Amino acid sequence: GAVVSQHPSRVICKSGTSVKIECRSLDFQATTMFWYRQFPKKSLMLMATSNEGSKATYEQGVEKDKFLINHASLTLSTLTVTSAHPEDSSFYICSARDSSGLNEQFFGPGTRLTVL
Amino acid sequence: GQSLEQPSEVTAVEGAIVQINCTYQTSGFYGLSWYQQHDGGAPTFLSYNGLDGLEETGRFSSFLSRSDSYGYLLLQELQMKDSASYFCAVRSTNSNSGYALNFGKGTSLLVTP
Numbered sequence: 249g250a251v252v253s254q255h256p257s258r259v260i261c262k263s264g265t266s267v268k269i270e271c272r273s274l275d276f277q278a279t280t281m282f283w284y285r286q287f288p289k290k291s292l293m294l295m296a297t298s299n300e301g302s303k304a305t306y307e308q309g310v311e312k313d314k315f316l317i318n319h320a321s322l323t324l325s326t327l328t329v330t331s332a333h334p335e336d337s338s339f340y341i342c343s344a345r346d347s348s349g350l351n352e353q354f355f356g357p358g359t360r361l362t363v364l
Numbered sequence: 365g366q367s368l369e370q371p372s373e374v375t376a377v378e379g380a381i382v383q384i385n386c387t388y389q390t391s392g393f394y395g396l397s398w399y400q401q402h403d404g405g406a407p408t409f410l411s412y413n414g415l416d417g418l419e420e421t422g423r424f425s426s427f428l429s430r431s432d433s434y435g436y437l438l439l440q441e442l443q444m445k446d447s448a449s450y451f452c453a454v455r456s457t458n459s460n461s462g463y464a465l466n467f468g469k470g471t472s473l474l475v476t477p
Contacts, residue, residue, distance in 0.1 A: 280462045282462065282464045282465075289472070290469070290470075291451065291467045291468065291469045291470050292407065292451070292465075292467045294456070294464045294465075294466070297460070297462035297464055299462065305460045305462070339404075341406060341407070343464075343465075345462070352409070353409075353465060354409075355399075355406040355407045355408070356406060357405065357406045358404075358405070358406050360404070
């Protein structure tokens with residue numbers, strides 16, 4: 249199947265700093281990528297939909313100024329957590345939808361963010 | 365809106381068969397998917413049902429009844445490595461979200477010796 253990578257896999261940062269997470273589709277083009285957040289033992293909650301070349305669409309309750317999303321190319325979307333606080337500590341997972349036809353979604357391995 | 369209900373925990377013995385149920389409510393339906401997630405890992409796709417009936421993929425099968433808004437995942441010949449969380453998911457009906465997946469809360473499966 250198609251491969252989606254995320255970088256970094258794990259990051260620890262101080263409160264108040266910003267962290268950028270990259271999501272790449274390695275062997276297919278993805279006009280749409282999705283960012284999810286998952287707390288321990290909980291389900292995946294959609295944060296935003298990232299469309300190549302346009303602004304991201306955020307779900308209700310997600311602060312767009314805090315979670316900046318950029319989808320500059322067909323294979324790369326980035327999520328920047330600005331001025332991170334301990335409550336932002338979570339598992340962030342991206343997925344990419346293959347735009348070639350099948351519209352399957354492929355998930356990245358996730359990024360574990362810990363804000364001290 | 366959409367909602368999916370599935371049991372929070374299931375325990376079964378190695379070699380046995382286990383069924384994880386999922387009921388859903390949605391105004392538009394584009395099929396039911398199942399994902400497996402090990403602790404700290406990414407969700408991996410297991411199965412998809414777009415139409416009523418049973419889909420079989422090796423030890424895993426999935427069933428859908430659209431009239432009952434119900435589906436299940438069946439795991440046969442359980443192995444210790446099957447201990448994981450299992451999520452049912454439907455495609456969002458919100459076009460603004462690009463038809464992202466909406467996940468159930470997950471069922472934690474523990475396989476014991």
